Amino acid sequence: MEQPAQRSSDKAALIRDAILIAGPTASGKSALALRLAEQQNAVIVNADSMQVYDVLRVITARPDADALRQAPHRLYGHVSPRIAFSTGSWLRDVAALAASEEGRRFIFVGGTGLYFRALVEGFAEMPEIPDHVRNRWRYKLHEEGPEKLHRILRAEDPEVATILRPSDGQRIVRALEVLETSGRSIAAWQADSRPPLIDRASATFKVIEPDRPTLIARIDQRFDRMVEEGALEEVTALLAAQPDPAMPSMKAIGVRELTGVLQNRVTLADAIERAKIATRQYSRRQSTWFRNQLGPEWQRISGFS
Template sequence: MEHELRRQDISAVLIAGPTASGKSALALKLARDLGGEIVNADSMQVYGVLEILTARPRGADLQQVPHHLYGHVPPDTAYSTGIWLDQARAAIGEIRARGALPVVVGGTGLYFRALTGGLSDMPAIPDALRAQLRTRLESEGVAALHAELARLDPPMAERLRPADRQRILRALEVVRATGRSISTFQGRGGAAVIEADTAHCIVLDPDRPALHARINARFAQMIDEGALDEVRALLALAVPPQHPAMKAIGVNHLARYLAGEYSLADAVDLASAATRQYAKRQLTWFRNQLDARWQRVTPS
């Protein structure tokens, strides 16, 4: 496949796919062959501490070509698709200014949608307001925020489940910051950072039994390489359990092993099963959301 690509014909390479499908290896090869630099599009690989458990590129891979937006976010820091998009836009601009080709790789579908202009153009939320509402969410509970949303934006409050913490929080942030319902911003696509029509877009669609075997083997290898030490380090930071970094697959299972609730074998089995389920959800999203501009490839 890579031999068919010519640098002068494309503005970027986009590589999506489920976890453990070989995305990083493909990105590295194409970046080497085409004079590219790699930009992360995985929402868990942005976090520090969890290098092994999130399968971030390491060691010699990082020395072969420049990598961007990996491990740069402290685990206790709020992070969003909008923040990632701003950072990706800046990184891609710098890559192009150096005359290199952006190679964007990851498993977070919303990141690719945002990058190609398919995400709603949401307003910026002041940091102080975001922090205030998140603190209230933890201290007062989601019901209190839903009640406030019902007062400020009744139609949106009716549309959302009363227990949907993240969407209620987001809708309340927007109406408090702008005085307008989040619904007025939804559906307004943002400007594309990369045009899918001019990029080479690849989505990896691996054979399922092979993918499952790779997931199982990889998680066992993560244990051997020090994933338990990463979880210990993360727990030592006392990050709130609802924070996205704490929801990285394997964190909860290994934390419960460290607490004596699971055997290590059970923790590994459960984490591997959760990873397989996550890969299935990713594949479903890619199948339903990525259009014919994306070349579907079965890794060998």
């Protein structure tokens, strides 16, 4: 049974002396983590939302067999692609890992900004909102205005309505879509928020800010290696597992592009180029997020180990 969340001020419940390494894809995060793990006898913990899926080793650039022999790695490839694995799911796995390996030093490494934010700041898990629900409430906001939606919210969820301004359309819509999807007030979801798992005072924070031209070259070279090492075969295995097309595993970069090859819709050369472009665009979004969202405690380093 899940234990009640402890207060974030309870230092005994937090992971102490952790190292957090964030950065865009192909920036050398894993190599840096491996070097530090060998030096400090630490455990490397995955903080990448795509590297959790068991089928996708090559296409998500999970650590190879040599790396796994050099240092213990946790939370890599432990989830079925048929599962909608969330930030909340990952936090639960981290908490269980910390309890089972108490006293070990952990190095969290990855490119998923929300994972790092949840580790350090805590996390309120929310239900996944179907597109049709989200689109309908946003259409109503545009057509009817926030005051009309606020009256609906006041009838359905008066507690939340009292704390939201009638003009705050975005938050009103969010409350309504959560209520419709889950049958539960957004206030109840927020009350169940998970506290931080990291002791901020003893942690070391590193974020890689790579040189852009060199990063692009590394991205392109790496995807070529992925294809050589079996990325197409991995996508074949993923499709054989028949996950719902909406599952996060189906959104890993390269899956859609190589699926086109398997379905004879595009050539392999075209798919490779499209996947490289998508990866470059994703790396830019990652870099922007880390630059704007991570605070001054994060040491900025150039990367490319």
